Amino acid sequence: MEDLTNIPQFTLELFGINLVFNTHTLIMTWIVMLSLILFGFLATRKISFIPNPFQVVAELFVQVFYDLTKDALDEKMVKKYFPLICSLFMFLLLSNWLGILPKLSEPTKDLNTTLGLGVMGFFIAHHAGIKKKGFKVYAKGYFEPIFFMAPLNIIGELAKVVSISFRLYGNILGGAIIILVVSHLIYSLILPPFLICFFSLFIGTIQAFVFTMLTLVYISVQVK
């Protein structure tokens, strides 16, 4: 039960500021990134008409997410935002699945990872909105329907970041805690594999997709 609150950290003092690194999360994030780079390399090394297994999987991802992006954005913006959407999904999917391997844990179990991705999506969406509509029209959106609604509109925008990141974090952490507690109670007999199937593989896939789609839809709401 001690695993629940124990976070391995590394503190670096620099010019009087304490920089704290969650070492475990960082290592897991790097494992995910390296596996994705390896996957990208294997999938594109020998592109041929008769594809190798990696190319088939890569083509599947590209096809599905290209269509989804095309539904939400204009033809011109698809080329720009599709790589982001597709790689975001692949990163989250692998992150959420990482916990099924022994000794490894999901980097998305740490709020810092999901909050970082949420803030990234927020800035990308607002940047796209300002670029498309111009700053004046963009800023005017906050004063609708009446001017004194502006503070609440701004809080509402910030609440989107909170909700998108806590949703992923809560689901993955919740799954991990439930697996831990139930395994502890029944001495790891029979049940844990089924729980891992449900929480890591099934819920993990759904939440990765939800996070990606919400990022895409937030961009789409800003540019339309």
Add this chain to the structure above:
Amino acid sequence: MLSDIATITNLASYAGAGVCIGLGAIGAALGEGYTAGLANQAISQKRERSGDIIKNMLVGQAIAETAAIFALVVAVLLLFVKMPSDSLLKAAALFGAGICMGFGAIGSGVGSGFPGGEACMGIARQPVMSGRLTTNMLIGSAVCQTPAIFSMVVGLMLMFMDFSKMPLYPTWAALIGAGVSTGLAAIGSGYGGGKAAGASCEGIARQPESLAQVTTTMLVGQAVSQTPAIFGLLVSFILMFKSFPESAALNSSMALLGAGICMGFGGVGPGIGNGLTAESAVKWVARNLKATGELTRTMLVGQAVSQSTAIYAMVISLVLIFVV
């Protein structure tokens, strides 16, 4: 008699277990009853598919029961796990855990009954799609369970974290407030998410080629309906992890308890409202596939506006925690 800390801790854990499974049994039973009712109607429409329909009904009911099983697990833990009784705070935390999981199971239980029932009706209407309908039902009702999972996380954290170093006043109020906040806020979100999932099963049966878009719209709609529950989770986390300065005055305790109650009740309405928006959006995506993009955007903007009441509640609870 009551002055003994161990007795009070036991009392709190028994009372918590009772509240937990008592409230937790409400939702799942309603949801499963709804599923079974629609399964009867479906069989009367298409008697030759009764095997498929009954199988689907049982799978749907099993998923709807998940929330009640979560409540059962927490209640059993409260009854049988030996808790350290060195501080009265543990008693508050255990009772808070019971309240949290009990209320939290209601919404998800009722909600995940809707996709089960609509999937049974869908199989009667479009027997070829029965496999796809069951898959969509499983995805929809699994996402419905998210608010119950949040409540379980808060409940288990309250039970197993060590609060003994904190001052008794006002932390006892913060711990009960943490339970109330997520527990109540989860009701609306669970119910709302179920509405959207039900509409998606109905839509797929009506127009099978809309499968991909309907499932995507459903997931986005459900995710946004969960926002009030996430605000509740945020307030609970702040109440659990922030350390409050000791004060014997009653008003700081009441402010923290009030923060939890405020966010909890404030989250019920927006959750249901967002779910109704998502339900209609999904329903019309299935009838008018070409308008998927516009419908999704309109749904999101409408949900953001109806969520503003949850944001008011969150602002007031943060003011209660940090300012008062």
